[in-house]
Amino acid sequence: MPVRSTTPRAGLRRPGDWTTTRWVTAGVLVFLAVLMVLAALGAWSLSYSQSVNNQLINQRSPAQVEAVRLQTALLNQETGIRGYGLSGARAFLAPYQEGVAQQASAERGLRTLTRGDSRSVKDFARVESLAGVWRRTFADPVLSAPAGSTSKVANERAESGRVSFDRLRSALTEQQQHLSAEREDTKSALFQARTLRNVAFTLIVTTIIAMAVLVLAGLRRGVTDPLGRLSGQVRAVAEGDFDRPIAAAGPADLRSLSADVEGMRRRLVDELQATGEARAALHAQTTELRRSNEELEQFAYVASHDLQEPLRKVASFCQLLQRRYASELDDRANQYIEFAVGGANRMQTLINDLLAFSRVGRMHKKWATVDLERVWAAVVDSLGCMIEEKEAEVVHDPLPTVAGDATQLGMLFQNLLGNAVKFHAPDRPPVVGLSVRSAEGLWHFAVADNGIGIDPSFADRIFVIFQRLHSRDAYPGNGIGLALCKKIIEYHGGTITLDPDHTPGARFTFTLPVVEGREITAEAGEPGGQPVGPRSD
Structure with missing residues (x-):
């Protein structure tokens, strides 16, 4: 049938x-x-x-x-x-x-x-x-x-x-x-x-x-009342009653709208639940990060005091041993003592550089307007002996005022200028230039030199901490300077890159936001002060 x-x-x-x-x-x-x-x-x-x-x-x-x-x-x-x-x-x-x-x-x-x-x-x-x-x-x-x-x-x-x-x-x-x-x-x-x-x-x-x-x-009956009920239910959900279901009533399109709103409510409930779980996880991670930072602070204190004290003792007693028993030591023993003293000094320098790297964004958290002319002048003055020794020529464009930390920006200029002078070509005196232009709400800076240059294949490697392209005998340093520059620039909301097309020498470009792009705190340190940081590498 x-x-x-x-x-x-x-x-x-x-x-x-x-x-x-x-x-x-x-x-x-x-x-x-x-x-x-x-x-x-x-x-x-x-x-x-x-x-x-x-x-x-x-x-x-x-x-x-x-x-x-x-x-x-x-x-x-x-x-x-x-x-x-x-x-x-x-x-x-x-x-x-x-x-x-x-x-x-x-x-x-x-x-x-x-x-x-x-x-x-x-x-x-x-x-x-x-x-x-x-x-x-x-x-x-x-x-x-x-x-x-x-x-x-x-x-x-x-x-x-x-x-x-x-x-x-x-x-x-x-x-x-x-x-x-x-x-x-x-x-x-x-x-x-x-x-x-x-x-x-x-x-x-x-x-x-x-x-x-x-x-x-x-x-x-068919439109106004169902819309009023739907509006009341949606208002209740909007005011925080996320567990209240949205009832469907009225014509088909209003029932479909109610079903869509109910689906949105359920998704919001799921998202809120997931957000709550994520917030709890974030709180746990924040607690763990705070504990880790406290441990890092303790490590920094230990590194700056307890770890350096044995190194100073090693270097001091080696030098004392060399002076007291100089007549009884041969040339090889003196050489060994020099190796030990040099290693202790390098270890102490490395610890200081690591401390400076870890303090970027942590120790200097207050912002101010920074006159880069004064910062640059202070950096050139601090590197005056090196510049005079290498017979370097340093030129720059008129520099603007930016928002940031004067100490860290001084460390940035000191590393870039120091590297440009240090890695000079043996057949010509170094020429270093700092140029600047404004575009799209950013200051675009460039530090260019006529030195030995950098192979473009190492453009990413040079910004990694402890990555060196030359031996310590050829060029002294710990391989931390450019990594420190990258961290400082990113902390200030900019980017830094190597220009692969620049010849001869090397050219680093970086950006900094304009003064209006940051909320300035007037309690920061004096702009243009003497920069403090690791040596150039």
Whole structure:
């Protein structure tokens, strides 16, 4: 037995699946259809009332008036012709002639006004026929009688004339009664038409008001109330009640919106839960980092005091041993002692450099406006012996004021300038230049020299701590200077790179934000002070 599918056919949707737009469209179409029906009813009632009114004004009432005129005209004729017949005086013919003219005019009007009305046409034809009989049997013989014999003819035809005119009068009375009855019927129809018109327009107004009330009630129940409930639920969630579910109600699109908001709420709950877990993990990491920093501070203290003290003792006692037993030591022993003293001194220098590297971003946390002209001048002055010894030429562009730590920026310039002078070419005196330009809210600096240069393949390696490209015998240093420069620049919100296309020599470019790009603290150290830091490498 085949199974009948219960799935709605394509294109058919249950009212519960209708969207707000579909509900509004259906409501508007129904409202327009009802309005069109009501408009047709109102137009018909107006047209019918106007038709009956026109019939009364333009046909029934004028027809009755013309019937009265016709009766008056025939009475005037009868009076005039009877007076003329009795007296023979032609003065009595004036009313008769006026009545004949008035009769012709009234007959024309009645003929036009009674067209299409069979009973009125029949009454008019009977009146017209009887009037002709009276005129032939009485009026025309009296008028055509010789002078002086009119009374004789009038007397002879008086009885027949009276009978024929009485018939005519009866026909006129019946005609007027029929016309009056038709006029009353038309008046009654007009009253009914006006009543129907008033009822129709009352029905139209009542229906429009009822439809408006139904539309407002439907919008409130189907749209406004669900939106209000959804808004209240969303507001409650926005105020922190994240566990409150969003209930779906109303048309399909509002239910879909509620489902989307509910999905967003669930996702927010999941995200908040994940954020809470991440915050807890971050708090644990922060606690661990604080503990690690405290240990690092302790290590720095140990490195700066406890570790250096044994090194000083080793170097001092080795030198004391060399002076006291100089006569008993050979050249190899003296060389060994020099190796030990040099290693202790290098170890002490390395510890100082590591301390300086670890303190970047930790020991100097207050910012101020730093005049780089003063910082550069202080660095050039501190390296004056080296510059004079190498006969180096140092030039620079006018330097701006930036936001940062003057001590660390001094360490930056000292390492870059010291390296540029130290790694000079043996066949020419060193020339070092510091240039600067402004672009896109940043200061772009460049320190260029004409020294031995750096292979571009080592562009990333040179910024790694303890990475050296030359032996310590060729060029002294610990391989920490450029790593320190990178850390200082990144701490100040900039970047530093090696220009691989610059020849001869090396060219380092770095950026620093403009003064407006940082929040300045006026309590920082004096800008332009003497830089303190590790030696150039």
